[in-house]
Amino acid sequence: MFDFSPDPGLDPAERHRQLCSAADALTDSESDAIANMANIAALMWEFLPELNWAGFYRVIDDELVLGPFVGRPACIRIPLGQGVCGAAAASGDTQLVEDVHAFPGHIACDAASRSELVVPIKRDGRVLAVIDLDSPSPARFTAEDARGIERLAELLSGRI
Structure with a gap:
């Protein structure tokens, strides 16, 4: 059994480092993409x-499909x-959106969402x-969050 319980007082850089370390441990020897994403x-x-x-959308036949x-x-x-x-999938670029209501063409899956971070896995x-x-x-979300999730995406690129 895994127990990954981060300290609530961690600074963002260390929180992301520990997240990537835990992700590496969980996915290192697993070849099933869906299990790894879950x-x-x-x-x-x-x-x-x-x-x-928090989750994934997969590129399938030129559209994103919920993962x-x-x-x-x-x-x-x-x-x-x-x-x-x-936008992230089409451009291949991270999207850091402070106010989703100001984002042109925002799709409101959950009306409670106010900000969003989307990072492509390439x-x-x-x-x-x-x-x-x-x-x-x-x-x-901050630039530090974007960098941390980009490192996570890089780690996962060979595991999904």
């Missing part, structure tokens, strides 16, 4: 405060280029999936 969604939920959704997550039911399919997740230059984090708090 465990990582749960880890993100445990490690990152003030979330109302493992923790949170309220979500949109199942998102066209590439639409919403925050679709292998050989191709986006395989995105990590999606939502928060009910405006401007919840």
